[in-house]
Amino acid sequence: DGGITQSPKYLFRKEGQNVTLSCEQNLNHDAMYWYRQDPGQGLRLIYYSQIVNDFQKGDIAEGYSVSREKKESFPLTVTSAQKNPTAFYLCASTVTGTSNTQYFGPGTRLTVL
Amino acid sequence: AQSVTQLGSHVSVSEGALVLLRCNYSSSVPPYLFWYVQYPNQGLQLLLKYTTGATLVKGINGFEAEFKKSETSFHLTKPSAHMSDAAEYFCAVSDRRNTGNQFYFGTGTSLTVIP
Numbered sequence: 001d002g003g004i005t006q007s008p009k010y011l012f013r014k015e016g017q018n019v020t021l022s023c024e025q026n027l028n029h030d031a032m033y034w035y036r037q038d039p040g041q042g043l044r045l046i047y048y049s050q051i052v053n054d055f056q057k058g059d060i061a062e063g064y065s066v067s068r069e070k071k072e073s074f075p076l077t078v079t080s081a082q083k084n085p086t087a088f089y090l091c092a093s094t095v096t097g098t099s100n101t102q103y104f105g106p107g108t109r110l111t112v113l
Numbered sequence: 114a115q116s117v118t119q120l121g122s123h124v125s126v127s128e129g130a131l132v133l134l135r136c137n138y139s140s141s142v143p144p145y146l147f148w149y150v151q152y153p154n155q156g157l158q159l160l161l162k163y164t165t166g167a168t169l170v171k172g173i174n175g176f177e178a179e180f181k182k183s184e185t186s187f188h189l190t191k192p193s194a195h196m197s198d199a200a201e202y203f204c205a206v207s208d209r210r211n212t213g214n215q216f217y218f219g220t221g222t223s224l225t226v227i228p
Contacts, residue, residue, distance in 0.1 A: 004156075033216075040122065042203065042220040043157075090156055092216075099145050099164040100207040102216055104156035 003027065004105035006091050011110045013078075013085075021076045021108045023091035029103075030096045032074035036060060037088040037107075046089075049074055050096060078110065086112045115140050115206050119219035127227045132176075132191040134222050136204030139185065144206040146187040147216075148178055151201040160202075163187065174198070199226045 004025045013019045023032065031050045035043040045058030049068040063082025068074055074093075078085045088109050092102040120135040138144060145164050149157040161172025168180040174197075178189045187204060204219040 006156075040220065043216075043218045045215065048215065088154075092157075099162065100216070101145075101147065101159060101162060102205075103159070104149075106156045107154065109154065 004091060004093055004103060006089075006105040006108050008108060009106065011108055012113055013110065014113055016080045018077055018079050019110065021078065021089055021091075021110070023074045023076065023105060025072055025074075025091075025093045025105075027093060027103065028071070028095075029093035030071070031094045032068070033092040033094075033102065034058075034064075034066065034074070034076045035090045035092065037090060043090065046076065085110055115144060115208055115217040117204050117206055117217050117219040119202075119204050119222050121222055122220065123223045123225065125225040125227055126194045128196055129193050132189070132194045132198065132224065134189040134202050134204075134224065136178075136187045136189065136219060137185055138187065138204075138206045140206070140208070142209060143180070143182055144208050146178075146180060147205040147207070148172065148176070148187070148189050149203045149205060150174075151203065151221075153200075157203060160189070194224075194226045196226050196228065199224055 007022045033048040034046040044060050047066040049055035065077045090107045091105040094102045116139045118137045147162045148160040151157050161170045163170045163180045171177045176191045202222050205216045
């Protein structure tokens, strides 16, 4: 089945540790996105990538980093510089040049202990 | 930049009653318009979208939305609410002119269905 997978579903980390969230898609989509979701705030864009080896900062990129070495993969690293990392993280992808419909993965809930 | 306003962060309806969730956007050029649904601890699922053509769009689970250019609105409706409709709903827009494919989301509306 085609789709977007995110792992793990739940993640716990201690303060001061970096952690990497996985996002993989087999939809052959060009563009991929990372969002952060907090209660009552909707979705906020962290980073996005339209092609391999290129990515752009979103609205809240500070304390996060990404890579796009393969078309199907777009991992997100939450660094120790992110002051309030506890949140629900969503990955999405789309085909460029169309109606821009974004398709979402199931999300990863990160909790900092 | 685009902006999306969802009026009412919480909406409660009785089972069987009409569901109306409001969405307004700000743009001089009509964007692509979307409604997504999110169940607890899950990703967003596309309900419906408007790109061009007929302004009344039908989606999954009996939902529909109407694009009204004069009102810059894209309200979501369902004639008869079901308990399974209880979820968070997000309106989103994407600029037709923007090759970055960025989405702009509203802050969401939590729908409660009262038995």
